[in-house]
Amino acid sequence: xKKRIAIFASGSGSNAQKLMxxxxxxxxxxxxxxxxxxxxxxxxxRADNFEIPSHIFDKxxxxxxxxxxxILKNLEIDLIVLAGFLWLIPKNxxxxxxxxxxxxxxxxxxxxxxxxxxxxxxxxxxMAASETEGGITIHxxxxxxxxxxxxxxxxxxxxxxxxxxxVKFKGQQLEHQHxxxxxxxxxxxxxx
Numbered sequence: 745x746k747k748r749i750a751i752f753a754s755g756s757g758s759n760a761q762k763l764m765x766x767x768x769x770x771x772x773x774x775x776x777x778x779x780x781x782x783x784x785x786x787x788x789x790r791a792d793n794f795e796i797p798s799h800i801f802d803k804x805x806x807x808x809x810x811x812x813x814x815i816l817k818n819l820e821i822d823l824i825v826l827a828g829f830l831w832l833i834p835k836n837x838x839x840x841x842x843x844x845x846x847x848x849x850x851x852x853x854x855x856x857x858x859x860x861x862x863x864x865x866x867x868x869x870x871m872a873a874s875e876t877e878g879g880i881t882i883h884x885x886x887x888x889x890x891x892x893x894x895x896x897x898x899x900x901x902x903x904x905x906x907x908x909x910x911v912k913f914k915g916q917q918l919e920h921q922h923x924x925x926x927x928x929x930x931x932x933x934x935x936x
Contacts, residue, residue, distance in 0.1 A: 749763070749927070753827045766925075846930060854891075867908055881897050
């Protein structure tokens with residue numbers, strides 16, 4: 745029986761796409777569901793392109809009910825992967841999936857993490873601080889933004905001529921290169 749991943753995303757879903765591509769032909773792992781809090785998120789189109797079911801939820805369902813947890817349990821999800829998901833994960837979901845929720849952050853944590861630090865906000869902060877390196881952090885999720893145990897970090901050089909688009913591009917290259925591989929390593933260790 746294949747191990748099953750649920751992806752949570754709020755936007756375009758480029759990392760979700762890389763995960764879908766990575767596991768498309770896997771005999772051991774499948775992306776079983778894509779969930780989003782944004783009915784207009786392009787990740788829904790990406791899921792549809794791969795014939796992966798999706799679920800859209802609102803704040804009430806996510807924070808005040810067990811609706812999302814029930815869906816995950818019914819689908820026998822083994823690992824939750826956040827791919828540009830912007831809401832804080834509620835405690836009941838963390839309790840249901842301890843050590844089985846992972847996230848990718850577009851900076852070398854603990855710098856440039858926390859509430860409101862996502863996407864361009866992170867890249868702009870890194871550039872404003874005249875950092876010579878940017879990077880990514882893949883980490884487990886706990887009840888606070890970007891504070892879970894680190895799993896993997898990778899860096900790239902920021903040249904003084906780099907603009908926001910260049911910094912973003914370098915970061916995304918690392919994300920797309922490493923996230924599917926690290927997720928595969930993690931899920932293979934989970935006992936079914």
